[in-house]
Structure formats: C-alpha cells, structure tokens
Amino acid sequence: MMSVTLRVVLILVSLLAVIYTLRKIRKAQLNIDDAIYWIVLSVLLLILSIFPQTAEWGAQLLGFISPSNFVIVVMIFMVLIKLFQVAVDLSIAKYRLNLLIQKMALLNKETDIESRNDNKSFTEDCHTTQNDTTINTSISDTADSTIKL
C-alpha cells in the first residue's frame, strides 16, 4: 500500500503542476506543442495519486515490491525521456544559431565589399564632374553618413 502522506503529497504536487503549466500557457511562455507533454504528465500523476490501485496494479504486473517504487520509476523514465528530448532540441537550436551567425558574417562580408566599391566610384564621379569645392565636401559628407547608416 502507498502511504497516505505520499498520496497527499502526490495529489498536491500534480495539482500544482497542472495549474503552473496552464498559467505558463496563458502567459504565452510555453508553446502548446511543448506544453502537451507536461499536461499529460501532471494528469498522469493526478490519476496515480487519486487512484493508487493503478499503481498497485502496475507494481504487481512488473514485479515491484511496493507501489511507490513503481511510481518513482515511472517518473524517472518520464523525466529521462524529456531530458533527452531537450538535449536534441538544444543541439538543433545550437546548430541553427551557428548557421545564422555564419550567414550573417558572410552577408556582412559581401555588403562590405559592395559598399566599398560603390563609395569608390561615387567619389571618383565627384572628382571628375564637380569643380566647386563646397558642393564636393557636402556630397562626400552625405556619402559618409549613408555608409554609417
């Protein structure tokens, strides 16, 4: 038999888990896709704590000495599966982040070459066509400011 204390703790914890998950979804801090796992897990916990017979049945089926061991093993497995999923997601996220940084660096490189070439031809044009020095400086000022932008 599972002790009454464990049952009470389980009921409280699973209730809190459900409430916490739903609140996070409400605040849009958790994707619904990711939230489904946690809702299912907390509902499962709730069922186990309200109907301990299910834990006893499972423990008997798999040959556990006590139902509480069964509950703990089930929870550890669930956590391990989720942990692995998170590791996979993190790997993908790292890869995508690196890819973005690489694309950004390469793009910066290309635009840098282009702006330098544009600037060169622009100033050459100024020197060949403009004789008035005041206009010349004002044009080069604007050219400088556009590059900074």
Next chain:
Amino acid sequence: MVKSMDRKVLIIIPAYNEEKNIEYVIHDLETNYPQYDYIVINDGSQDHTHEILHRNNFNHIDMPINVGLACGVQTGMMYAYNHGYDYTMQYDGDGQHDAAYIDDMVSAMEKGYDICIGSRFVTSKKPSSLRMFGSNIIQAAIKVTTGKTIKDPTSGMRMFNRTTMKIMANSIDYGPEPDTVAHLIRSGAKVIEVQANMKERIAGESYLNFSRSVKYMLHMCFSILFVQWCRKKSHIERR
C-alpha cells in the same frame, strides 16, 4: 589538364585574439605567396585583431560573436565554396604553418585526392613525447576503423577539394578535426599526406594544455571508435 599553378586556392586562417601574430603571418602570405588567396576568420576577438585586419586591409570575415574554431572554419569553407575555389585549406594564424608546402599539397591533390594533410611525419620520424603518444593513439583508432594509416592526424594543415569542401561547408559535425577525416575516409574520400614541417608559434600560449590535450584525445578516440559507426556516410562525388 590544368596546371597546379592555375588552380584557385583559398587559405582559411581562423584567428581568435591573434593580435601578436596575425600581421606577420598575413604579410608573409601576401609578399611571398601572392598566388594564393586567403581569408582571415576573426572569431569575435576581444583584442586588437579586428583593428589590425581593418588597418592593413586584410581580406577577412568578422564573426559577430565568438563561435569557436569549428564554426569559424566552416564559415571559411562556405566562403570558399561560394566563390568557386578549387582547393581550400586551414592555416593557423599563429605562425606555426609554413606556406612553402602548399604547392606540394596542391600537386598532390591534382593526382585525384580529396583531402591532403600537411604532415610532420611522412619523411621524418615521430618523436616520443606525451603529445605524440596521444597522436599515436588517434592514429591507431583511425587505422582500426578505416584501415588507412594517417601519420599526423592532428595536423591542422588540411586541404580539401570541391567535393569535400561542399560537405565540410554544409553538414553538421564536420569540424576540422581527425574524426572528420576518419569519417570522410569511411565515406570513400581519398586522403594523402605530404611532408610539411612546422615552426614554433611566434607568441602567445597554446590553447592545448595537458588536461585539455587528454580531454581532446579521449573525445577524438570515442568519436572515431564508437560514434563513427552510427553516422550516416556522406556522398563523395567522383568526376
């Protein structure tokens, strides 16, 4: 047949906080080996590397943040592939590598190899030190899994052709390390080693201290001996 002189070669020089060495290394390349193009990958250096590159108008790419060697070199591979280079190679920014051997490496590649390693131990014998012991273990691991003997698997001087360049540029987990070479050999890439002596680094501390070396060696061995088997082989195109 195109002469090896006409081949477009891009030298990728990863640089992280290399203000003491980079100027010397690039000046050497620009004055003595103008036939090769180079690109410096400035991996978010916090020292004056960026200013030196900018002031001297060295061809470079700035990584917006520090991303690590593998990701930086991969950016160089992408650049080389996009700009139609025939061969690309990694070249250390700390002055250890000697560009005099690049010509030999290009000639070797012309014989139809996919990867050429600038190796310290083709003609000269491997000295017996702790680090070379690690090198021997990695060599043995590659021998066991691929059947090929790579005498200097940890050499950073590796040249790639269009085929392997494309794979290096576009795939996950193809860092510039021995396990990538082993995996490419298993995928069918042909590898050759060319004698290339290396110099002492000009200034600064090497990244690899004792514990890092051990960790690196274990990581490489695990990757070559075990992870290798479940990796999907890449497709090596033959012209």
